[in-house]
Amino acid sequence: xxxxxxxxxxxxxxxFVEKERWRYITNGVVVTLQVTAASLLMGLVIGILVAxxxxxxxxxxxxxxxxxxxxLIRVLNAICSIYLTVIRGTPMMVQLMIMYFVILASxxxxxxxxxxxxxxxxxxxxxxxxxxxxxxIDKGQMEAGRSLGLGYAKTMQKIIMPQAIxxxxxxxxxxxxxxxxxxSICGTIGLNELxxxxxxxxxxxxxxxxxxxxxxxxxxxxxxxxxxxxxxLERRLRESDIR
Amino acid sequence: xxSVRNLCKDFGAHKVLRGINYExxxxxxxxxxxxxxxxxxxxLRCLNLLxxxxxxxxxxxxxxxxxxxxxxxxxxxxxGMVFQHFNLFPHLSxxxxxxxxxxxxxxxxxxxxxxxxxRLLDIVGLREKADSxxxxxxxxxxxxxxxxxxxxxxxxxxxxxxxxxxxxPEMVGEVLEVMxxxxxxxxxxxxxxxxxxxxxxxxxxxxxxxxGVILEEGTPEEIFGDPKQDRTKEFLSKVLx
Ligand SMILES: Nc1ncnc2c1ncn2[C@@H]1O[C@H](COP(=O)(O)OP(=O)(O)OP(=O)(O)O)[C@@H](O)[C@H]1O
Ligand SMILES: [Mg+2]
Numbered sequence: 001x002x003x004x005x006x007x008x009x010x011x012x013x014x015x016f017v018e019k020e021r022w023r024y025i026t027n028g029v030v031v032t033l034q035v036t037a038a039s040l041l042m043g044l045v046i047g048i049l050v051a052x053x054x055x056x057x058x059x060x061x062x063x064x065x066x067x068x069x070x071x072l073i074r075v076l077n078a079i080c081s082i083y084l085t086v087i088r089g090t091p092m093m094v095q096l097m098i099m100y101f102v103i104l105a106s107x108x109x110x111x112x113x114x115x116x117x118x119x120x121x122x123x124x125x126x127x128x129x130x131x132x133x134x135x136x137i138d139k140g141q142m143e144a145g146r147s148l149g150l151g152y153a154k155t156m157q158k159i160i161m162p163q164a165i166x167x168x169x170x171x172x173x174x175x176x177x178x179x180x181x182x183x184s185i186c187g188t189i190g191l192n193e194l195x196x197x198x199x200x201x202x203x204x205x206x207x208x209x210x211x212x213x214x215x216x217x218x219x220x221x222x223x224x225x226x227x228x229x230x231x232x233l234e235r236r237l238r239e240s241d242i243r
Numbered sequence: 244x245x246s247v248r249n250l251c252k253d254f255g256a257h258k259v260l261r262g263i264n265y266e267x268x269x270x271x272x273x274x275x276x277x278x279x280x281x282x283x284x285x286x287l288r289c290l291n292l293l294x295x296x297x298x299x300x301x302x303x304x305x306x307x308x309x310x311x312x313x314x315x316x317x318x319x320x321x322x323g324m325v326f327q328h329f330n331l332f333p334h335l336s337x338x339x340x341x342x343x344x345x346x347x348x349x350x351x352x353x354x355x356x357x358x359x360x361x362r363l364l365d366i367v368g369l370r371e372k373a374d375s376x377x378x379x380x381x382x383x384x385x386x387x388x389x390x391x392x393x394x395x396x397x398x399x400x401x402x403x404x405x406x407x408x409x410x411x412p413e414m415v416g417e418v419l420e421v422m423x424x425x426x427x428x429x430x431x432x433x434x435x436x437x438x439x440x441x442x443x444x445x446x447x448x449x450x451x452x453x454x455g456v457i458l459e460e461g462t463p464e465e466i467f468g469d470p471k472q473d474r475t476k477e478f479l480s481k482v483l484x
Contacts, residue, residue, distance in 0.1 A: 143326070144330035145332075146316075147291055148392070148393070149320035150344060150348070163333065166334065
């Protein structure tokens with residue numbers, strides 16, 4: 001028993017204490033969180049825009065889409081459809097490698113590659129979340145806004161989107177959790193995020209168990225933290241619905 | 244004030260409005276009655292172009308609003324609309340519901356809009372609800388708020404689509420009361436309703452719609468006292484029990 005314990009302590013010292021190897025883990029956590037946050041922000045911007053293009057195209061209806069603005073909406077809608085199909089129809093890993101080896105092959109900034117890939121990827125999923133959020137709003141809300149003389153864009157901005165975003169907040173937190181876990185593949189392009197941090201330690205010390213367990217525990221802790229936040233959010237939202 | 248010429252509206256193959264001609268003069272109170280599905284709501288919604296007419300013309304104060312290049316948002320500011328299901332903005336306080344449009348449309352400063360909102364809330368006796376949210380109000384209170392939300396833009400005309408149909412019976416009176424006061428103040432109104440008492444008391448004209456046309460029109464006395472068309476008689480005998 002003591003022998004086993006001493007062995008474990010020795011491994012722990014070797015893995016994390018010696019030569020300050022714990023820094024691989026802490027630096028990795030920071031990079032992971034940065035990539036997640038930056039991608040989420042980009043995904044939100046893309047997602048909201050795409051969702052608005054798609055819903056306005058559907059709402060306006062085919063026969064009312066004439067003139068230049070009608071043409072523009074159709075083109076934008078076609079672009080958005082292709083974007084959604086391609087991004088959701090190919091693996092994240094392949095998208096990341098295409099970005100790294102093909103599109104941004106000349107760039108050495110791995111953070112940029114990861115952030116763009118994940119931002120573009122999560123944008124597609126957030127677009128569908130936002131679209132369901134917009135469609136969940138009663139069409140009487142748009143009619144009320146328009147009948148007060150507000151334009152389509154103003155009504156979207158002031159009346160529809162605030163309610164839609166509120167409705168999908170839990171789904172957005174979920175998307176963020178998925179995103180956080182998916183960034184673990186960034187090691188393949190050599191970005192020193194959390195998973196790669198653990199992997200580097202394994203490569204040096206030849207101990208696989210402790211670094212991987214620690215890495216897993218950290219992901220789990222972060223996810224549980226956000227799940228807890230989501231629980232709070234959902235309760236707040238339920239209360240405000242009654243109000 | 245409003246003039247409708249040969250208005251038609253199709254939904255796909257379904258001809259919902261089949262040639263409506265009508266003039267609404269300044270200060271008139273038009274009550275529209277008719278069986279379900281006869282096109283009453285569609286007619287009303289065409290007046291402020293919430294539905295795009297398939298053919299025909301609508302003139303508002305001499306401007307053809309069905310023509311090209313009209314700023315429909317400007318027109319809608321002058322034509323308030325009240326819906327069956329209130330359609331208040333649930334994420335905004337009552338005060339914010341009232342000031343949103345006037346402020347966003349830059350018709351008033353926020354302070355002016357708030358002052359005007361309080362004045363309107365006083366009229367409907369709901370000043371103390373200014374900071375409440377729609378979800379905290381009864382149906383009758385919601386509809387009174389919806390009416391003053393439209394009035395905040397100082398419209399020249401008001402459209403009502405079954406404003407009391409979604410209300411519990413005990414709340415119908417308070418909403419009709421607000422509408423009667425509005426009528427007495429000289430507002431031009433077009434009201435779709437099943438409240439025949441209101442139609443008799445307030446209406447200057449009653450239109451009976453059936454299958455997408457105005458089948459019969461006249462003063463309340465004429466329509467209720469001596470209807471000419473069999474369909475009108477049949478409809479009235481069902482609703483006036
Ligand atoms: N957006 C739409 N798309 C397709 N059909 C529609 C649409 N709106 C209305 N209709 C159809 O048009 C017909 C007339 O509808 P409308 O709502 O104008 O009737 P109404 O006289 O107001 O009836 P009610 O008393 O039930 O409100 C109905 O048959 C309805 O199904
Ligand atoms: Mg109707």
